[in-house]
Amino acid sequence: MELLTASTGSYPRIGDLAEQQRHRQAYAGREHGEISEEEFEQVQDDVTREAIREQVKAGLDVVTDGQVRWHDPISHFAKKLEGCEINGLLRFFDTNFYFRQPVIHDKLVRRGSILKREFVFAKEVSSKPMKPVVTGPYTLAKLSINQRGGHFRTLVDEFAEIITQEIHDLVKAGAELIQVDEPAILKNPADFQVFKEAVQKVVGAKGKSKIILYTYFGDAAPLYSKLIELPVDGLGLDFTYSQKLVDTVVITGCDKEIGLGLIDGRNTKIERESEVLRILERVLPALEGQRAYLNPSCGLGEYLPREIAFKKLQNMVSIARKAREVA
Amino acid sequence: MTREKLKRIGLELPMLPTTTVGSFPKPQYILEARRKFAAGELCAEELKRDEERATREWISLQEEIGLDVLVDGEMYRGDMATYFANNLDGFKISGLVRSYGNRYYRKPVITSEIRWQGPITVGWWQFTQRLTSKPVKGMITGPYTMMDWSFNEYYPSRRDACLALAKALHKEVKALSRTGAKIIQVDEPAISARPEELSEFAVEAMEVVTKGVNAYFITHICYGAFEFIYPEMLKLPVDNFDLEMSNSGLDLVELFRKHSFSKDLSFGVVDVHSRVVEEATLVKERIGKGLKVLKPEQLWIDPDCGLKTRTRDEAVNKLKTMVKATKNVREKLDRKA
Numbered sequence: 001m002e003l004l005t006a007s008t009g010s011y012p013r014i015g016d017l018a019e020q021q022r023h024r025q026a027y028a029g030r031e032h033g034e035i036s037e038e039e040f041e042q043v044q045d046d047v048t049r050e051a052i053r054e055q056v057k058a059g060l061d062v063v064t065d066g067q068v069r070w071h072d073p074i075s076h077f078a079k080k081l082e083g084c085e086i087n088g089l090l091r092f093f094d095t096n097f098y099f100r101q102p103v104i105h106d107k108l109v110r111r112g113s114i115l116k117r118e119f120v121f122a123k124e125v126s127s128k129p130m131k132p133v134v135t136g137p138y139t140l141a142k143l144s145i146n147q148r149g150g151h152f153r154t155l156v157d158e159f160a161e162i163i164t165q166e167i168h169d170l171v172k173a174g175a176e177l178i179q180v181d182e183p184a185i186l187k188n189p190a191d192f193q194v195f196k197e198a199v200q201k202v203v204g205a206k207g208k209s210k211i212i213l214y215t216y217f218g219d220a221a222p223l224y225s226k227l228i229e230l231p232v233d234g235l236g237l238d239f240t241y242s243q244k245l246v247d248t249v250v251i252t253g254c255d256k257e258i259g260l261g262l263i264d265g266r267n268t269k270i271e272r273e274s275e276v277l278r279i280l281e282r283v284l285p286a287l288e289g290q291r292a293y294l295n296p297s298c299g300l301g302e303y304l305p306r307e308i309a310f311k312k313l314q315n316m317v318s319i320a321r322k323a324r325e326v327a
Numbered sequence: 328m329t330r331e332k333l334k335r336i337g338l339e340l341p342m343l344p345t346t347t348v349g350s351f352p353k354p355q356y357i358l359e360a361r362r363k364f365a366a367g368e369l370c371a372e373e374l375k376r377d378e379e380r381a382t383r384e385w386i387s388l389q390e391e392i393g394l395d396v397l398v399d400g401e402m403y404r405g406d407m408a409t410y411f412a413n414n415l416d417g418f419k420i421s422g423l424v425r426s427y428g429n430r431y432y433r434k435p436v437i438t439s440e441i442r443w444q445g446p447i448t449v450g451w452w453q454f455t456q457r458l459t460s461k462p463v464k465g466m467i468t469g470p471y472t473m474m475d476w477s478f479n480e481y482y483p484s485r486r487d488a489c490l491a492l493a494k495a496l497h498k499e500v501k502a503l504s505r506t507g508a509k510i511i512q513v514d515e516p517a518i519s520a521r522p523e524e525l526s527e528f529a530v531e532a533m534e535v536v537t538k539g540v541n542a543y544f545i546t547h548i549c550y551g552a553f554e555f556i557y558p559e560m561l562k563l564p565v566d567n568f569d570l571e572m573s574n575s576g577l578d579l580v581e582l583f584r585k586h587s588f589s590k591d592l593s594f595g596v597v598d599v600h601s602r603v604v605e606e607a608t609l610v611k612e613r614i615g616k617g618l619k620v621l622k623p624e625q626l627w628i629d630p631d632c633g634l635k636t637r638t639r640d641e642a643v644n645k646l647k648t649m650v651k652a653t654k655n656v657r658e659k660l661d662r663k664a
Contacts, residue, residue: 014431016422027429071428088600089427094520096434096476098427268421268436269480305422 001284004061005313005320006293008214008236008265009073009133009179010301011051011066012309020306023047023068044069045121052126054310059317062129062177062293065122067301072099073135073181074143081162082109087145093183093217095266097302102144108158116169123174132170133299136182136213137163137198138191143184153194160198167205177210179236179259183298186218192226203231212236212259216298221248233257234290238297239279240264246279250286257290258283261297263316268308273319280323294320329566329591330624333543336509338462342660343614343628343653344395346593348547348569349466349514350407350633351385351400352642361405378402379454386458388643393650396510396627397463399455401635407468407514408435408476410447415495417441421478435477441491443498449506456507465508469515469546470496470532471524476517486528493535504540512545513537513565516632519548522555530562537564545569545593549632553579558586569593571631572613583620592621595631596652597645602637604644610652623660628653 013023026043029035051066070076075086083106089098115132123130137159146155163180170178180202185195203211213227214236220227221244227235236259239245249258260283262276276294284292294316300309333340353361360377363369385400404410412418412435419438423431448467456463470492474485482488496513503511513536518529537544544565553560553570557579560568568588572579572595596613597605617626628649634642 012425014423014425024429024431031429094475096424096426100427267480268478302425305424307422 001287001289002291003280003284003320003324004291004293005059005317006062006131006259006295007055007060007064007066007299007313008216008259008261008296009064009067009181009299010070011055011064011068011299012301012304012306013047013051013066013068015306048118048122049125052122052128052130055313056126056128058310058313060128060313062131063126064131064133064179064299065118067133067299069118072097072302074102074140075100077114077135077140077162077166078102078144080111080114082111083107083148084144090143092302093187095217095303099143102140103147104144104155105147107148108155108162110162110165113166113169115166116173119170119175120173129176131177131179132175133179133181134163134166134170136180137202138195139182139184142188142191152191156194156198157201160201163202164205167202167211171205171207171209175209177212178206179212179214180232181214181216183215183217186215186220186223189223192223196226196230199230199232206233210234210257212257212293214259214261216261216265217241219245221245224248225252228252228254228256234259234293236293236295237261240266240297246283250282253286253288255288255290257292258287259293259295261295263294263296263312265296265298265300265312266303268304270308270311270315271319273315273322276319277323277326280319281326284323294323329543332566336541336543338509338543340395340462342623342657343626345650345653346394346396346464346627346629347389347398347646348593348595348599348629348631348633349398349401349464349512350404350635351398351402352635352637352639353402354381354384354639357381357402375403382451382455383458386455389646390459390461392643392646393654394646395461397455397459397461398466399451399463401466401633403451406432408473409433411468411473411496412477414444414447415441415492416444417481417491418477435473437477437479437481437488439481441481441488441495443495446502447499449499449502452503452508453506462510463508464545465500465503465511465542467496467499467503467511467513469513469518470536471529472515472517475520485524489528489532490535493532497536497538497540500536500540500542504542509542510545511540511542512547512569514547515563516547516549518546518560518563519553519556522559525556525559526562530564533563533565543567547593547632554582557582561589565590567591567593567627569595569627569629571595572617580616580620588621588625591625591627592617593627593629594621596628597630597649599630599632599634599637599645602641604641605648607648607652607655610649611656614652614656618656 210233212234216238219242234257
């Protein structure tokens with residue numbers, strides 16, 4: 001059994017220090033036409049480097065690009081597609097973060113690679129393995145308004161086709177571990193069949209790379225036995241919603257890799273080492289020898305101040321080190 | 328019905344009372360004064376003088392518009408959660424957190440036991456009520472929303488944090504009531520965030536807040552997702568639900584057809600997110616829709632949400648249209664009766 005530490009996605013792009021305002025200032029500057037698109041891209045590159053550097057400095061084994069360029073996990077994909085436009089803001093699950101909602105009015109067509117360039121840049125500048133994060137087809141469809149009519153299944157299917165192409169491009173660009181986010185399934189278990197078909201399709205493009213499916217913002221316990229049957233290489237789970245999920249994993253076992261979201265990505269309270277260690281002591285033996293990642297319950301970029309995000313990651317790395325010593 | 332309750336506590340309101348949700352746009356001089364105050368260039372008394380001036384202006388505007396139940400307009404508040412966090416024991420304020428796009432805000436952080444230090448809004452309520460003969464609503468942010476919008480570093484669970492807030496806010500409600508507030512609004516925009524928590528503790532928290540206080544209670548809820556908490560939300564011990572209706576395509580009306588709405592309803596008939604001032608006929612149509620599923624005695628008329636993001640003129644014109652449309656409907660109801 002191997003325990004690694006990983007990021008779960010986004011990282012705060014600004015902080016409270018004067019020198020951490022660049023992204024915000026450049027964003028405003030671009031809105032007011034004071035800086036060019038190229039200058040803004042330059043800042044996005046720099047802040048991406050910063051986000052990676054901080055994750056590496058915190059000691060993570062697997063990092064992300066911090067999703068610095070993303071407006072949100074939904075419109076970042078939808079805005080690059082034909083057949084939909086981007087509507088107003090809507091609350092992202094039960095958080096205080098808002099995403100721009102896609103309105104689908106025609107068949108969806110991918111005009112070109114969405115994440116490839118971002119991934120290639122991030123992989124290049126990182127000294128640690130870079131994990132691209134892709135929003136899953138079911139969540140993309142579920143959070144869109146379907147104005148063209150027709151079946152929801154057809155829409156999921158179109159998104160699945162698009163995400164399959166994304167995965168294909170990422171694999172070709174050298175991604176070895178890909179995180180696919182499907183938070184929306186937790187609150188919509190009745191859609192599991194449609195969801196499963198979409199996952200199956202997406203997984204078909206993975207080649208030799210590994211796909212780890214992340215759910216969060218809800219209790220995965222009721223769906224756990226179905227989730228572990230999916231043809232993915234790993235599952236990422238948010239443990240902040242239910243006390244029972246630990247029991248479920250321990251009792252049911254897990255023959256896949258697992259992302260243990262034991263670090264609350266939405267609360268500033270720094271985890272108590274002893275509490276996390278106690279859970280790890282129970283969960284790790286249930287993992288049937290597969291690799292485990294200790295990671296935040298969700299991306300940190302929209303939910304925590306930067307200073308706290310860094311502290312959380314540092315603390316997480318130190319907990320993982322202790323856990324390895326104990327094991 | 329709650330019409331009788333209104334009478335019992337000494338409030339005579341016309342049919343379809345008109346009101347607003349709470350916030351109004353701040354005039355330029357307030358924005359300037361708040362900036363200066365934050366920079367240490369203005370003292371608290373000077374800021375307060377400006378806030379009082381703006382409050383007076385909004386009171387005369389509301390009277391001129393012809394609203395029946397008035398608000399202080401929240402000239403003295405920044406964010407509705409942070410304002411209360413700043414005035415209760417147990418809170419700190421966080422670093423910057425992203426809200427969307429390039430928007431960042433600071434969140435309250437619960438770091439120790441939450442306690443009521445003394446009146447928070449009572450002084451403003453009293454100041455405002457003295458300016459008018461119309462009833463002024465007492466306004467607080469509810470315990471569930473305060474909990475959901477704060478980081479919790481102290482209490483073991485969301486439930487514990489929420490109930491601790493409820494106890495503290497109950498004292499504020501009692502103080503408002505003792506000072507003479509007869510209508511008290513408890514804002515709970517976040518209450519549909521986690522539907523299962525409604526029965527787990529949100530209803531209980533509202534019971535703690537309102538218990539034993541002789542006032543007409545309103546709760547304001549927005550950001551949709553009612554389909555997940557209706558009809559359970561009717562268990563919240565308040566007299567009036569103030570809901571966003573025009574921004575939600577009014578599908579709540581369909582919901583009420585399935586399970587009838589048993590309380591009073593402040594029916595949001597103008598969209599606060601749009602710059603466009605609605606036509607009176609559209610507002611009348613919306614009121615008409617409300618009257619299809621509710622008795623006239625159950626219905627209050629107001630905008631979807633606080634108007635603070637609109638310009639002064641947009642806000643005033645939206646409210647004028649709303650009052651005009653309501654008067655028209657009232658006359659029609661009178662003729663029928």
